[in-house]
Amino acid sequence: MSYDVLMFGWEFPPHNSGGLGVACRGIARALSHAGHNVTFVLPEHIPVSDPDISLVFADKPSSVSNTIHTQHLLSDTAYADGKRRLNSEGAVVDTSSSETLTLMSAVRDYGRQAEKIAQLTDFDVIHAHDWLTYPAGIAAKRASGKPLVTHIHATEHDRTAGQGRNEAVYDIEKSGFEHADHVLSVSRYTKSILEDKYNISEDKITPAHNGITETPPEDLPPVLRRWKRRGNKIVLFLGRQTIQKGPDHFLRAAKILSRKREDVMFIMAGSGDMQEDLIERSAELGIGDRVLFPGFVRGAKTNRLYQSADLYVLSSVSEPFGITPLESLLNKTPVLISKQSGVSEVISNALKVDFWETDRMAAKMNTALRFPSVANILAEKGHKEVKEINWSDTAKICVDCYNKLTR
Amino acid sequence: MASLCLYFQVHQPHRLDDYSLFDIGEHTAYFDDHNKQTSNRRLLQKVANKSYRPTTRLLLELVKQYPEFRVSFSFSGTVLDQLSEYDPETLSLFQELVSFDQVEVLAETSHHTLAFFYDRDEFEKQVDLHIEKIRNVFGQTPRVFRNTELAYNNEVGRWADAYGFDGVLAEGWDEVLGWRSPNFVYQPPKAEIPLLLKNYRLSDDIAFRFSREDWEGWPLTADTFARWVSDHNGNAEVINLFMDYETFGEHQWESTGIFAFLEDLPEKILADPDNDFKTVSEAIEAYPVRDSVDVQETLTWADTERDLSAWLGNQMQHTAIESLYDLKEDIEQIKDDSWYQIIVSDWRRLQTSDHFYYMCTKWSHDGDVHAYFSPYNSPHEAYTTYMNAVTDLRERVLAHAN
Structure with a gap:
């Protein structure tokens, strides 16, 4: 049967600050391609449209200035690049507690508006992505009596690496899981966190791995051309520089590897609340001339970095899924990934390490750099593996779930 | 008088x-x-x-x-x-x-x-x-x-x-x-x-x-x-x-x-x-x-410390300046005089003390006199920009030194 799905999201590419928007669009489009009708709700009007999905804005459609406002909201810790980031005008936006309050009230406003949307729309099932939309999902369920699926892409436990979680966020997440008729988790890893940290019953959760929209990236000129030409290596970190992503572990491994070899440049792309500390730390460790910080990188520049790197490292402390290793493999760059990640469940042709084992992380970096044959095999086979991963598999799991709930 | x-x-x-x-x-x-x-x-x-x-x-x-x-x-x-x-x-x-x-x-x-x-x-x-x-x-x-x-x-x-x-x-x-x-x-x-x-x-x-x-x-x-x-x-x-x-x-x-x-x-x-x-x-x-007058420790006219700490007070500043002076030996190996002149000119401009001043973190938490003089958003931005330039210069030096 064909489902009418009322889907609640928070952001949508290109107006996204992280992977959530990309994942939501991937799932929504795949559902649409499988013959289902997706109404995708966003909290505020942004200038986007999509051929496959009908987008609805919970507030009244309004001027472009709202876009900036949205980015302000998104600049809170959860879905932004950290504590300080540039807004669209180039000014530094500091995350203060008042902004957290603003974010919370935006989440609640979204919930109130969702009730009205649910009353005005016909649908079979509600699908809500991450805590920001859970109050909206719950309100829609209350208003319509239709089943609710909450999809979890990242928990507060991941974002804070288990340290000093925001209780209000945690409570919203837990309530989302409890009010849901079923929960989809982005990995088995995340499913286990829901069981352990949120006390959600095992039967209520089904893992649904992320896909990737495979657009083979074009060949781009390498960065640090002269450096590469001299036969030197690049090891890449690319992600938010926050505690969740383990950039400090990456930097420690970089220090260890730098003692062994002088031909490696470490690029730490991305921004986040740990960035200034990391920059200072790299200097204190005596590898300041071996670590470059390009800041937040978008679009083709991201692919340039992947292609230039000899190895991509995902050092996350707790990574529900982790799309970047897939992007790296699409660019035919081998990956070293933290075992504390969902992506390690779907890629077998990767080097893997526990994030805290920085000696081993360094040793495995070295393996990839020392033995081109190993690196090539990992890159080629990993690349093939990634091409098999797609959003239609994710959509199938969603539909299986809808089937059970609407039967 | x-x-x-x-x-x-x-x-x-x-x-x-x-x-x-x-x-x-x-x-x-x-x-x-x-x-x-x-x-x-x-x-x-x-x-x-x-x-x-x-x-x-x-x-x-x-x-x-x-x-x-x-x-x-x-x-x-x-x-x-x-x-x-x-x-x-x-x-x-x-x-x-x-x-x-x-x-x-x-x-x-x-x-x-x-x-x-x-x-x-x-x-x-x-x-x-x-x-x-x-x-x-x-x-x-x-x-x-x-x-x-x-x-x-x-x-x-x-x-x-x-x-x-x-x-x-x-x-x-x-x-x-x-x-x-x-x-x-x-x-x-x-x-x-x-x-x-x-x-x-x-x-x-x-x-x-x-x-x-x-x-x-x-x-x-x-x-x-x-x-x-x-x-x-x-x-x-x-x-x-x-x-x-x-x-x-x-x-x-x-x-x-x-x-x-x-x-x-x-x-x-x-x-x-x-x-x-x-x-x-x-x-x-x-x-x-x-x-x-006996002046054993270096004295400057800056800040209440009157020392070099505004330029050489943190590890970013030391890393930056040492990375630059480390290039000297290789620069001296450049035989082609026109390349030598071009590279030395950039090398010297990068030695100007202001670059290190912009990396000062002494009072970076309260908008201060250092921030007033810096064209960068933060000492860290000044540092990463500088290290990018030094990285490029190093590659040029090495390309011409041999």
């Missing part, structure tokens, strides 16, 4: 453009002007409009009007390069002023660097380059040396002595003077060279406190200031007022009355027959050395 010795520092660095990782290996326009915030052209023209031109015009009138008036300058080579490229008219004004015998020009490093503390050979080359530049631009050969940011210790003094300078300038800091006054001529231990020490109290009354309304001396008139100077009579031979030239019109805006103050100053000072003006060389010639 008390002589007033005015010395103004004129300096602008070649600020780095927003040179990113993606620029490394692609182009070498480190100091380009396409970013408004860091545009050297824009910033030079701004400071020339607000400060250099009006102040120099005023001083021209004063040297003509008062034959007894004297003033000394130090121009970094980088500001002279920028003036000749972006604002030749202002450079001509400076040349006109310096053509008066009442105006003396000092020696420093060509690129306003801390090379003395990292590479003595390079340092001497920069001093020679600077002397040559001053000769070419002003037709004057400097006789008195001042190091970047007035960075001074015994070794600097002895070096200047051995290098044949007639005198050297330093901060008149209480910690090295003890009970003694900065208003006499001193010399370093085991050296013969006269040392002129900045009277920071009177200098800062003009440079920092002039517009501060909560200061008891506010509003400061030339009359009052001349009285303070006269009060030193009998207990002072030379009162050294050393400050940035940008004090006039840039640090202290025109609206504070700073130009009127300067305009009145010669008349009011000279009204007391016991006062006069001297250039640095005249002061050294006129007064005997009264004592020696």
Whole structure:
């Protein structure tokens, strides 16, 4: 049967600050391609449209200035690049507690508006992505009596690496899981966190791995051309520089590897609340001339970095899924990934390490750099593996779930 | 008799453009002007409009009007390069002023660097380059040396002595003077060279406190200031007022009355027959050395610490400057002279002390004087930009060294 799905999201590419928007669009489009009708709700009007999905804005459609406002909201810790980031005008936006309050009230406003949307729309099932939309999902369920699926892409436990979680966020997440008729988790890893940290019953959760929209990236000129030409290596970190992503572990491994070899440049792309500390730390460790910080990188520049790197490292402390290793493999760059990640469940042709084992992380970096044959095999086979991963598999799991709930 | 010795520092660095990782290996326009915030052209023209031109015009009138008036300058080579490229008219004004015998020009490093503390050979080359530049631009050969940011210790003094300078300038800091006054001529231990020490109290009354309304001396008139100077009579031979030239019109805006103050100053000072003006060389010639001053730790004219910590206070600054000086050996291997000249020019511009000043984190948490002078959003941005440029330069050096 064909489902009418009322889907609640928070952001949508290109107006996204992280992977959530990309994942939501991937799932929504795949559902649409499988013959289902997706109404995708966003909290505020942004200038986007999509051929496959009908987008609805919970507030009244309004001027472009709202876009900036949205980015302000998104600049809170959860879905932004950290504590300080540039807004669209180039000014530094500091995350203060008042902004957290603003974010919370935006989440609640979204919930109130969702009730009205649910009353005005016909649908079979509600699908809500991450805590920001859970109050909206719950309100829609209350208003319509239709089943609710909450999809979890990242928990507060991941974002804070288990340290000093925001209780209000945690409570919203837990309530989302409890009010849901079923929960989809982005990995088995995340499913286990829901069981352990949120006390959600095992039967209520089904893992649904992320896909990737495979657009083979074009060949781009390498960065640090002269450096590469001299036969030197690049090891890449690319992600938010926050505690969740383990950039400090990456930097420690970089220090260890730098003692062994002088031909490696470490690029730490991305921004986040740990960035200034990391920059200072790299200097204190005596590898300041071996670590470059390009800041937040978008679009083709991201692919340039992947292609230039000899190895991509995902050092996350707790990574529900982790799309970047897939992007790296699409660019035919081998990956070293933290075992504390969902992506390690779907890629077998990767080097893997526990994030805290920085000696081993360094040793495995070295393996990839020392033995081109190993690196090539990992890159080629990993690349093939990634091409098999797609959003239609994710959509199938969603539909299986809808089937059970609407039967 | 008390002589007033005015010395103004004129300096602008070649600020780095927003040179990113993606620029490394692609182009070498480190100091380009396409970013408004860091545009050297824009910033030079701004400071020339607000400060250099009006102040120099005023001083021209004063040297003509008062034959007894004297003033000394130090121009970094980088500001002279920028003036000749972006604002030749202002450079001509400076040349006109310096053509008066009442105006003396000092020696420093060509690129306003801390090379003395990292590479003595390079340092001497920069001093020679600077002397040559001053000769070419002003037709004057400097006789008195001042190091970047007035960075001074015994070794600097002895070096200047051995290098044949007639005198050297330093901060008149209480910690090295003890009970003694900065208003006499001193010399370093085991050296013969006269040392002129900045009277920071009177200098800062003009440079920092002039517009501060909560200061008891506010509003400061030339009359009052001349009285303070006269009060030193009998207990002072030379009162050294050393400050940035940008004090006039840039640090202290025109609206504070700073130009009127300067305009009145010669008349009011000279009204007391016991006062006069001297250039640095005249002061050294006129007064005997009264004592020696032992300066073991490097002294500068910056911040309350009066040390190098604004430039070399954190690990980012050390990493940055050491990465740069590490290139020296390989640069010397470059055989092709035209490549050597191009690369050395960039290398020297990257040595300018301002780059390290922008990386200072001493007070980065409360909007402060350092942030005011920095074209970057943060010390960390200054550092990462700098390291990108150094990374590119290193690759160029290696490409041409073999």
